[in-house]
Amino acid sequence: MLHLKTLSEMADDLAEKRYSATELVTHFLNRIQNHDSELNAFITVTKEQALSTAKKADQDRMAGTAHKLAGIPIAQKDIFCTKGIKTTCGSFMLDNFIAPYDATLIERCNQAGLATLGKTNMDEFAMGSSNENSYYGPVRNPWDVTRVPGGSSGGSAAAVAARLAPIATGTDTGGSIRQPAALCNLTGLKPTYGRISRYGMIAYASSLDQGGLFGLSAEDLALVLQITAGFDEKDSTSVDHAVPDYSKTLHDSLQGVRIGIPKEYFTAGLNPQIAHCIHEAIKVYEKLGATIKDISLPHSDLSIPAYYVIAPAECSSNLSRYDGIRYGHRCENPVDLSDLYRRSRAEGFGSEVKRRIMIGTYALSAGYYDAYYLKAQQIRQLIRQDFVEAFKEVDFILGPTTPDTAFKLGEKTNDPISMYLSDIYTISVNLAGLPAISAPAGFSDNLPVGMQLIGSDFSEAKLLNIIHQFQQHTDWHKRMPEGV
Amino acid sequence: MSSISNETVEKIARLSALAIAPEELSMYATQLSNILTLVEQMNTLDTTGIEPMAHPQATNQRLRNDCVTEPDERKELQSLSAFTEAGLYLVNQVIE
Numbered sequence: 001m002l003h004l005k006t007l008s009e010m011a012d013d014l015a016e017k018r019y020s021a022t023e024l025v026t027h028f029l030n031r032i033q034n035h036d037s038e039l040n041a042f043i044t045v046t047k048e049q050a051l052s053t054a055k056k057a058d059q060d061r062m063a064g065t066a067h068k069l070a071g072i073p074i075a076q077k078d079i080f081c082t083k084g085i086k087t088t089c090g091s092f093m094l095d096n097f098i099a100p101y102d103a104t105l106i107e108r109c110n111q112a113g114l115a116t117l118g119k120t121n122m123d124e125f126a127m128g129s130s131n132e133n134s135y136y137g138p139v140r141n142p143w144d145v146t147r148v149p150g151g152s153s154g155g156s157a158a159a160v161a162a163r164l165a166p167i168a169t170g171t172d173t174g175g176s177i178r179q180p181a182a183l184c185n186l187t188g189l190k191p192t193y194g195r196i197s198r199y200g201m202i203a204y205a206s207s208l209d210q211g212g213l214f215g216l217s218a219e220d221l222a223l224v225l226q227i228t229a230g231f232d233e234k235d236s237t238s239v240d241h242a243v244p245d246y247s248k249t250l251h252d253s254l255q256g257v258r259i260g261i262p263k264e265y266f267t268a269g270l271n272p273q274i275a276h277c278i279h280e281a282i283k284v285y286e287k288l289g290a291t292i293k294d295i296s297l298p299h300s301d302l303s304i305p306a307y308y309v310i311a312p313a314e315c316s317s318n319l320s321r322y323d324g325i326r327y328g329h330r331c332e333n334p335v336d337l338s339d340l341y342r343r344s345r346a347e348g349f350g351s352e353v354k355r356r357i358m359i360g361t362y363a364l365s366a367g368y369y370d371a372y373y374l375k376a377q378q379i380r381q382l383i384r385q386d387f388v389e390a391f392k393e394v395d396f397i398l399g400p401t402t403p404d405t406a407f408k409l410g411e412k413t414n415d416p417i418s419m420y421l422s423d424i425y426t427i428s429v430n431l432a433g434l435p436a437i438s439a440p441a442g443f444s445d446n447l448p449v450g451m452q453l454i455g456s457d458f459s460e461a462k463l464l465n466i467i468h469q470f471q472q473h474t475d476w477h478k479r480m481p482e483g484v
Numbered sequence: 485m486s487s488i489s490n491e492t493v494e495k496i497a498r499l500s501a502l503a504i505a506p507e508e509l510s511m512y513a514t515q516l517s518n519i520l521t522l523v524e525q526m527n528t529l530d531t532t533g534i535e536p537m538a539h540p541q542a543t544n545q546r547l548r549n550d551c552v553t554e555p556d557e558r559k560e561l562q563s564l565s566a567f568t569e570a571g572l573y574l575v576n577q578v579i580e
Contacts (some may be wrong), residue, residue: 378534
């Protein structure tokens with residue numbers, strides 16, 4: 001039952017040679033083989049590479065040169081370029097794309113010796129909140145296979161929830177780590193914008209995109225954040241900010257920590273059972289010595305409107321690189337260059353991607369820039385100011401991650417707007433560039449409920465600390481789907 | 485309440501270099517209109533004089549030294565396209 005161990009336990013066991021990395025990796029590869037046909041969490045399984053990495057980890061460990069995480073399996077979202085391995089971004093456009101280089105995050109995982117089990121399914125180009133927009137088919141939620149796992153990093157979330165991988169990467173542009181973490185009972189971290197390099201992470205909305213992690217606990221996330229965070233010269237928006245020891249402060253006391261509860265996050269759209277779980281979590285924090293304070297984030301309601309200008313505008317620009325010529329899908333027998341561009345893109349992209357490209361193109365077209373893009377960037381400033389003001393009074397902000405639990409497959413596919421609203425509590429964090437974690441906080445009708453804690457810039461260590469303390473006094477994060 | 489016509493969809497599709505089939509125009513017209521209606525909730529707020537945000541941490545664009553860091557990988561990169569010849573990409577004739 002190696003898959004029931006935590007990452008720290010695996011690292012200790014490997015160091016003590018209780019089992020080999022090869023045994024550990026083989027165990028997870030077997031789980032993927034036996035269980036993924038039901039979930040569809042992986043687009044590509046990299047069995048040979050994973051086993052050869054494990055073999056090297058075992059040799060290095062014998063030689064005494066192995067990193068403590070060497071040989072621990074990881075699942076990588078298929079948005080990160082992996083040299084020599086198919087990297088699709090969930091799109092038919094990139095169905096034939098073998099990345100010619102590694103993303104910085106991948107390179108750092110490889111340097112530590114983590115064994116990549118495979119590339120996980122996702123909404124096409126990270127656009128979606130249910131993982132139903134993937135060219136490779138929807139992912140199913142291990143807690144109820146008739147429901148979505150959330151998105152866009154749905155494959156990574158399902159893989160960790162079903163214990164097909166002990167940890168996985170994701171990306172979060174409007175909630176794509178935190179929302180699936182909430183729906184699958186995981187701890188999911190979206191770091192501060194600029195904390196983890198975006199180099200080699202296929203771009204959707206560059207001013208919002210941030211790589212991060214899914215795991216079973218804050219303690220596990222701390223170990224992998226340690227090796228993935230940090231400045232990268234190859235990403236012009238990477239921030240040169242010191243990387244603290246994330247595991248060291250996990251045990252700090254929460255005495256006197258101030259937690260703000262934003263009234264805007266507890267309005268009519270919130271499932272009352274989720275509200276109840278969050279109120280119970282607040283009581284846990286009070287017992288741990290935290291001070292609770294009501295706060296206001298007055299511009300919260302404008303975060304979705306502003307996001308659906310900024311993200312599509314940036315996406316329309318970023319996705320213009322898919323021209324059907326240098327890489328990616330190319331249409332058959334184009335009659336002229338314009339036909340080559342237009343048909344290659346129309347055939348290569350799915351409908352949600354096309355919608356966002358078109359709305360972004362419209363917002364950036366002559367005569368509309370001020371009314372849409374500029375206006376949205378002004379609102380973005382006000383949303384960040386709301387947080388800056390709040391952090392003068394409190395250290396963290398606590399609320400629900402999502403307004404509801406996992407919905408049924410197909411329930412929202414015909415109504416893009418209702419799908420957009422499932423990110424109502426997560427999007428403002430991306431607009432403000434802040435770090436946040438979603439962590440398990442209970443259940444509603446046997447479906448997981450997530451709570452979101454938001455911190456100030458580069459407060460990942462403190463965020464992991466307050467989640468870890470919560471996880472020392474609750475066991476929601478230890479609950480597993482039936483059959484695991 | 486914004487409304488995007490089929491003609492506007494055709495124009496945006498052209499600017500986006502996307503071929504949209506005639507039978508899909510009205511579907512996109514409806515969906516894009518709905519998104520614009522959502523987006524226009526922004527107009528409930530007066531933002532006169534607010535500085536638009538460029539980077540959350542208000543950092544300046546960092547520049548790197550102007551020197552070669554990558555090796556020549558033309559062959560490897562061009563192997564991603566099925567239409568190359570003599571180190572060049574093949575496309576339809578552009579100039580008569």
